[in-house]
Amino acid sequence: MRIHIHQSTQYAYDEPIRAAVQILRTTPRPNDGQHISLWRVETDADARLKPGEDAFGNITHALYIDGAIQRLRLTVVGEVETSDTGGVLRGGLERLPVQVFLRETPLTLAGVDLRSYATDVTGGRHDRLDRLHDLLAAIHRDIAVSEEPAGQDTNAAKAFSQGQGCVQDLAHIFISAARHIGAPARFVSGHLFRHDEEVAHNAAHAWAEAHVEGLGWVGFDPVTGACPTDAYVRVASALDYLGAAPVRGARFGGGKEHLDVSLSVAAEPGWRGQ
Amino acid sequence: MSTVSAVRKVCWTIGDAMNSFDEMHGQGPQSVRGLYDKVKSWLDQTPSETMAARRAQAELFFRRIGITFAVYGEAEAGERLIPFDLIPRIISRSEWNLLERGLKQRVATLNAFLSDIYGQQSCLKAGIVPADLIYTNPQYRLEMVGRQAPHGVWVHIAGVDIVRTGERDFYVLEDNARTPSGVSYMLENREVMMRLAPELFANHHVAPVETYTDALLATLRSVAPRGAEADPTIVLLTPGRYNSAFYEHTFLADKLGIELVEGSDLFVRDDKVYMRTTVGPQRVDVIYRRLDDEFIDPLVFNPSSMLGVAGLMSAYLAGNVTLANAVGTGISDDKAVYSYMPDLVRFYTGDEPILQNVPTWRCREPEALSYVLDHLDELVVKEVGGSGGYGMLIGPTSSKDEIEMFRAKLRHAPDQFIAQPTLALSTCPTFVDQGVAPRHVDLRPFVLTGSDEVRITPGGLSRVALREGSLVVNSSQGGGTKDTWVLEA
Numbered sequence: 001m002r003i004h005i006h007q008s009t010q011y012a013y014d015e016p017i018r019a020a021v022q023i024l025r026t027t028p029r030p031n032d033g034q035h036i037s038l039w040r041v042e043t044d045a046d047a048r049l050k051p052g053e054d055a056f057g058n059i060t061h062a063l064y065i066d067g068a069i070q071r072l073r074l075t076v077v078g079e080v081e082t083s084d085t086g087g088v089l090r091g092g093l094e095r096l097p098v099q100v101f102l103r104e105t106p107l108t109l110a111g112v113d114l115r116s117y118a119t120d121v122t123g124g125r126h127d128r129l130d131r132l133h134d135l136l137a138a139i140h141r142d143i144a145v146s147e148e149p150a151g152q153d154t155n156a157a158k159a160f161s162q163g164q165g166c167v168q169d170l171a172h173i174f175i176s177a178a179r180h181i182g183a184p185a186r187f188v189s190g191h192l193f194r195h196d197e198e199v200a201h202n203a204a205h206a207w208a209e210a211h212v213e214g215l216g217w218v219g220f221d222p223v224t225g226a227c228p229t230d231a232y233v234r235v236a237s238a239l240d241y242l243g244a245a246p247v248r249g250a251r252f253g254g255g256k257e258h259l260d261v262s263l264s265v266a267a268e269p270g271w272r273g274q
Numbered sequence: 275m276s277t278v279s280a281v282r283k284v285c286w287t288i289g290d291a292m293n294s295f296d297e298m299h300g301q302g303p304q305s306v307r308g309l310y311d312k313v314k315s316w317l318d319q320t321p322s323e324t325m326a327a328r329r330a331q332a333e334l335f336f337r338r339i340g341i342t343f344a345v346y347g348e349a350e351a352g353e354r355l356i357p358f359d360l361i362p363r364i365i366s367r368s369e370w371n372l373l374e375r376g377l378k379q380r381v382a383t384l385n386a387f388l389s390d391i392y393g394q395q396s397c398l399k400a401g402i403v404p405a406d407l408i409y410t411n412p413q414y415r416l417e418m419v420g421r422q423a424p425h426g427v428w429v430h431i432a433g434v435d436i437v438r439t440g441e442r443d444f445y446v447l448e449d450n451a452r453t454p455s456g457v458s459y460m461l462e463n464r465e466v467m468m469r470l471a472p473e474l475f476a477n478h479h480v481a482p483v484e485t486y487t488d489a490l491l492a493t494l495r496s497v498a499p500r501g502a503e504a505d506p507t508i509v510l511l512t513p514g515r516y517n518s519a520f521y522e523h524t525f526l527a528d529k530l531g532i533e534l535v536e537g538s539d540l541f542v543r544d545d546k547v548y549m550r551t552t553v554g555p556q557r558v559d560v561i562y563r564r565l566d567d568e569f570i571d572p573l574v575f576n577p578s579s580m581l582g583v584a585g586l587m588s589a590y591l592a593g594n595v596t597l598a599n600a601v602g603t604g605i606s607d608d609k610a611v612y613s614y615m616p617d618l619v620r621f622y623t624g625d626e627p628i629l630q631n632v633p634t635w636r637c638r639e640p641e642a643l644s645y646v647l648d649h650l651d652e653l654v655v656k657e658v659g660g661s662g663g664y665g666m667l668i669g670p671t672s673s674k675d676e677i678e679m680f681r682a683k684l685r686h687a688p689d690q691f692i693a694q695p696t697l698a699l700s701t702c703p704t705f706v707d708q709g710v711a712p713r714h715v716d717l718r719p720f721v722l723t724g725s726d727e728v729r730i731t732p733g734g735l736s737r738v739a740l741r742e743g744s745l746v747v748n749s750s751q752g753g754g755t756k757d758t759w760v761l762e763a
Contacts, residue, residue, distance in 0.1 A: 021542060021585040023573045048544055052588065055416035062588045064544050096416060099409040239416075248573045250584030252541070 001230040002037075002268040003193050005078040007204070007261070009247070014255035016068035022249035024049075025236040026076045027059040028190070032091035034233060038079040045072045056186075056243060057095040058236040063249075070254075074247075080233050087227025089209060089217040089234070098211050100239075101184035107240040110176035111157025118177035128183055129212050132220060135181070139174055140225030167206045168241045170222040174208040175240070178220075184211040188219065189244040190235040193265045204246060204263065209237065231267070294698040295440045296712050297363065309364050309761065310703075316474050317361070317703070317710060325360065328470045329705060332358050335466045357754035358463060360470065363702045363715060363736040370481075370732055370760045373436065373444060373719065376628035378728050379619060381432050381721045384451055384606045386622035388428035392418045392602060402621050403614045407638075411611075413604030413659065415567060417574060417587060423600035425497050425725035430598035431490070431562075432721040433457070433735075436629070438700040445630045445697065447716065449615070451607040452599060453564045456735040457720050458522040459755050461486060461529070463735075467757040479762040481732035487529040489722050489729040490562075494530075496724035497596045498559045506559035509533045509549060511540070513565050513581045523564050532562075542585030545592040560596045567601050609658040609692045610636055632697065638689035646693040647684060650677050653693040655684065670696055702756065704738055714739045716747055717758065732760035 007026070030036050041049060041061055046069070050062040065072065104110065110118070121138035122131035144164035156176035159165035165173065171187050178185035185208055192205040207221035207228060219228035228234070238244035251257075295301070298310040306314050336355055365373070390397050391408055398405045408414050433454025435447040464483050468475055491508070498506035512523040514536050527534035539550055540558065548555035563570060569579040574587040589595045605611060613634035619627040635642040635653075646653060655667040667680040684691055701712035719734030736756040737747035747753040 019541065019543070021573065023585075023588070050545060050588070052591070055419060062545065062585065064542075064585075066543060096419060097405070097409055099406050100416060102406075103410050103412065105412075242577060248577065250572060 001082045001193070003078075003080045003082055003191070003231075003233055004266045004268065005076065005080070005191050005233065005264070007076040007263045009074040010260040011072040011074075012258040012260070013070050013251075013253075014258075015253060016070045017254035018066070018068060018252045020063070020065040020072070020249060020251040020254075022063040022247055023054075024061040024063055024074070024247055025054070025058050025189070025244060026246050027061070028078070028080065028233055028235045029057070029059060029093055030091070031089060031234065033083055033085040033089070033230070035081040036078065037081055038077070040075075040077045042075045042077075043072065044075075045069050047072070054238075054243075055095070056236070056238045057093040058238070058244065078233070082230040082233065084230040087219045087229075088215055089219065092217070092234075098184045101186045101211065102179050102182075103239055104176070104179065105240045105242075107155050107242060108172050108176045108179070109155045109157050110180050111155075111160070114157050114160040114173065114176055115180050117160070118180045122181050129215065129218070131181060132178060132183060132210050132212070132218070135174065135177055136220045136222055137225060139170060139177070139222040143170055143173060143222065145170060145223050167203075167223050171206045171208045172240060174220055174222045175210075178208070178210045185209065186217075186237050187240050187244050188234055188237045189241075189246060191233040191263075191265045192221075193231040193233075193267050195231070203261070204235075205232070206241070206244075207232075233265075294712070294714065295438065295443075295700045297438070297700050297702045297715070299712075300441075309366050312477055313361065313364065313474070313703075316471075322709075325705070329360055332360060332466055332470055335469070336462070339462060356459065357740060358466065359704050359738055359740070359754050359756045360467070361703050361705060361710070361756065362467060362471075362474070362759045363717075363738075363756045364759045364761060365733065366761055367481075367763070369442075372442070372628065374730055374732075376444065376446075377434055377719060377721050377730055379623055379625065379628050380434060380446060380449065380615070381429060381723055381728065383615065383619045383622050384429050384432065384449055384603075385427060385723060387611075387618050388600070388603060388606050389422060389426060390622075391605065392421060397618065397621055400621065402617050403611065407610055408605065411605055411608060411659075413567075413602070413608055415602035415605075417591070418600075418602040421591065424499060424593065424596045427497055427723055427725055428600040428603050429606065429721075430493055430497060430600075430723055432723070433718045434721060436717045436719065437697060438715075438717070439698055440700075443630070445632050446615070447632060448609075449607045449612065450718075451603040452566060454718070454720070455519040455522050455564070456718055457486060458525045460720070460731070460733065460735045460758070461525075463755055463757040478759065481760040481762055483731050483733055486720065486731040487526070489731060490526070491530050491532075492726075493722040493724035493729060494560050494562055494598055496726045497598060499593055499596055501594075502559040507549070507556060508560040508562065509535045509540070509558055511535055511537065511561050511563040511565055511570075511583075513569065517564070519564060526562075530562075537565075537580070537582045540583045540586075542583060542589050545585070545589045545594055547583070547586065547589045547595045558595060560598065562598050567604060570597070570601070604659075609634075609656055610638065610689075613692060632694045635693040637684060637691040637693060642693075643684065643688045646691075647681060649693075650681060652696065654696060655680055655691055655693045658690055658692055668696075702736070702738065704740065704754075704756075706740070706742070711742065713742075714744065714747065715756065733758035 047065045052060045054060050122134050125131045146164050156172040159169035175185040189206050209217045209219050236244040300307045429451045433450040494508050510527040547558040549558050568576050570582040571586040572579045573584050616627045616631050635646050637643045651669045653669045657665040699714040702715045703710050704713035715738045722729040736758040738754050739747045740754050
C-alpha cells in the first residue's frame with residue numbers, strides 16, 4: 001500500500017515567545033514492511049532542525065527557535081510504501097537488548113488488578129504468542145477507546161481501573177500486562193490508514209510491540225484488536241509514550257498556547273490490497 | 275535523593291560499644307594507640323571549663339557560617355545544625371596509604387565498569403554480573419548505551435563510605451557515585467578546629483584538606499570538551515535553595531570561584547549550553563551538577579522537572595558540554611551491583627580488592643531471600659536503589675511490627691532489596707554530657723577523577739553517632755561530625 005501522510009501542527013501564542021526547544025520524533029525508519037519514499041519535516045519559522053538519534057534508535061530532530069515569534073507551524077509530509085508482514089517487525093534498527101523492555105516505567109505501572117487480569121486472561125495457554133493474542137483480544141474487548149486521555153499523568157493501572165482510555169492508554173495497558181507475563185514489550189507511535197473512517201484524523205496512532213522468541217518483535221494493536229497490517233506506518237518506539245512522543249518541548253515566554261493539529265493519512269488509489 | 279546521603283546515613287553495630295575496635299584505645303581501655311598519645315594528654319590536661327567554652331564557640335562558629343542542612347520527611351523539618359565534635363579522628367599515614375590505594379582501585383573499577391556496561395558489556399558477556407540486573411535497572415540510562423563519557427571519565431567525584439572494624443579492617447559500605455555531598459563539612463570542620471585547638475595542631479603534622487577545592491577545580495577543568503577554550507567556563511548547577519545540600523552548593527561555588535546556577539539560568543541553543551549573564555549569553559563548558567539524572571532535562575527525563583535545562587542532553591551527547599558526574603553513574607552504586615564489586619575489581623584490574631565489601635545477600639536470589647526472611651532481626655536490609663538511609667531496616671533495633679512490615683515488602687518485591695550483616699563499627703573518643711566516651715564513626719573520603727589524574731584529599735568526612743550505643747551517624751538522629759586528621763609522621 002502506498003500511504004501519504006500530511007500532518008500540520010500550528011502553535012499560536014498570546015505573546016511572542018523568546019525561545020523554544022523541541023525534540024521531534026516524527027520521522028520513521030525503514031523496515032521490511034515499510035519503504036520510505038519521501039519524508040520531510042519543515043517549519044515556517046526561523047528555526048534550526050538538528051537531526052539525531054535517541055536511545056531507542058528513533059530518528060530525532062532538535063528544533064531550536066530564538067527570536068520573538070508568535071506563531072509556529074510544523075509540517076510533516078511523507079510517502080511510505082508498506083507491505084503486510086503479519087505483524088512481525090523485520091529489518092528495523094535495534095539498539096538495545098530485548099530485556100530492557102521488561103522495565104516498568106511510571107506510565108506503565110501495572111498495579112495489582114491489571115497484573116491479576118493479565119495472569120487470568122492468558123492463563124489457558126503456554127505459548128507466548130498465544131498468550132499475547134489472548135491478552136490483545138481481552139483488552140480490545142474490555143477497555144473502551146475514548147478520544148481524550150483518561151486523565152493527566154494516567155498510567156496503565158489507572159486507565160485499566162477506569163475501563164477506558166485513549167489509544168496511548170490502551171497501548172500502555174497492553175505493555176504493562178505483557179511485561180507482567182514475562183514478555184518484553186514497547187510502545188510504538190505512528191500512523192494508521194483507516195479504511196472505515198473519514199480520511200482526516202487529528203491525532204497520530206499508537207500501539208504496542210512484544211517480543212517473542214524465534215519471531216522477534218510482533219505488533220499488537222489493542223484499539224483494533226489485531227496485529228498491524230500494511231495500513232500502519234511505524235514511526236518511533238520506546239518504553240512508553242514519553243520516550244516515543246512525537247514532540248517534547250519547552251519554551252520561554254509566549255503566554256497561553258493554542259494548538260491546531262491536522263493530520264491526513266491517505267492511501268493511493270489502486271494500491272489498496274496489494 | 276543521593277544529595278542528602280551525607281547527612282542521612284545509617285551505620286550500625288551489634289552489642290555495646292566496648293566490643294568494637296576503639297581508634298584511641300585499641301582493644302583495651304587501659305592502652306592508648308601511639309597515634310592518639312597527644313590527643314589523650316590534651317584531653318587529660320585541658321580543664322573541662324576550657325573544653326566546654328571551646329565547644330560552645332564551635333557551635334557559634336557554625337551558626338555564624340550558616341552551615342545547616344534540611345531534613346526530609348520530618349514534621350519539624352527545617353534547617354538544622356550538625357553537631358561538631360571537638361576531638362579529632364586520627365588516621366596514620368600508613369593506614370591512609372592503604373585506604374588511598376584501595377580507593378583508587380575502587381573508583382578505577384567504577385569507571386571501568388561504566389565504560390564497559392555502556393560500551394562493550396564484557397562483564398555481562400563474561401557472566402560477572404547478570405545482564406538482567408543491569409538492563410532492567412532504571413539507573414542504567416539507555417541514553418548512554420553505546421556512548422562514552424567525555425575523556426572516558428564517568429565518576430569525577432565519588433564519596434565512598436568506609437567503616438572500620440579492626441586495626442587493618444576497612445570495609446566499603448557504599449560507593450556514592452551520583453552527587454555525593456558532605457565535603458563542605460570536611461573543609462569547615464578543619465577551619466573551626468584550627469581556630470579552636472591551635473595547640474593541638476602545633477604538635478601534630480596534619481595533612482592539609484584545603485587543597486580539595488583546587489583539586490576539584492583542576493579535575494573539572496581537565497574534562498572540558500576538547501573544543502573548549504584554554505580557560506573553560508565551569509558552573510555549579512544546584513536544584514535550588516530547598517535542596518538539603520544547598521549550603522554546600524553555595525560554599526563550593528564560592529571556593530571554586532565559579533558561578534552557582536539554577537536550571538533557569540542556563541539555556542541550550544543549537545546543542546550548546548549558555549549561561550544568562552548581564553552582558554549576554556556566555557558559553558558553558560563544564561557543569562558540576564548537583565542534580566540527579568532524572569531532573570537534568572525535561573525533554574529526555576522527567577518531563578515535569580522544573581530544575582533542569584531543556585535540551586541539555588542533546589548538548590551533552592553532542593560533546594559540547596561535560597557533566598560531572600556523567601549521566602548514568604547511578605547504576606554503579608546500585609546496592610545489588612555493589613555486591614559484585616569484589617569480582618568487578620578482579621575483572622577490570624586483575625588485582626585482589628584492597629578494601630573489603632560487606633557480605634551481601636541479594637534478595638533477588640531465592641536462597642538468599644529465604645535466609646534473609648529467617649534472619650530479619652539480625653540483618654540490615656536496604657533498598658537497592660535507595661540511599662541516604664531512607665527505606666531501610668536495621669533488624670537488631672527494630673520493633674516486631676517494623677520487621678513484619680519489611681517482611682511483607684520483601685516478599686512483594688524481593689529484587690528491590692539486599693541484606694547485610696550488622697558490623698561492629700569502630701569507635702572514637704567523643705564529647706558527651708558526662709565527659710568523653712567512645713562513639714561509633716564512619717568515614718567518607720572524596721575521590722576526584724580527572725582526565726589527567728586521580729586526586730584524593732587525605733582524610734574526608736568522619737561522622738559520629740553521638741548517642742550511647744547508637745547505631746546511627748544520621749544527623750537527624752543524633753549524628754555529628756569530626757575533623758579527620760591524616761598524620762604525616
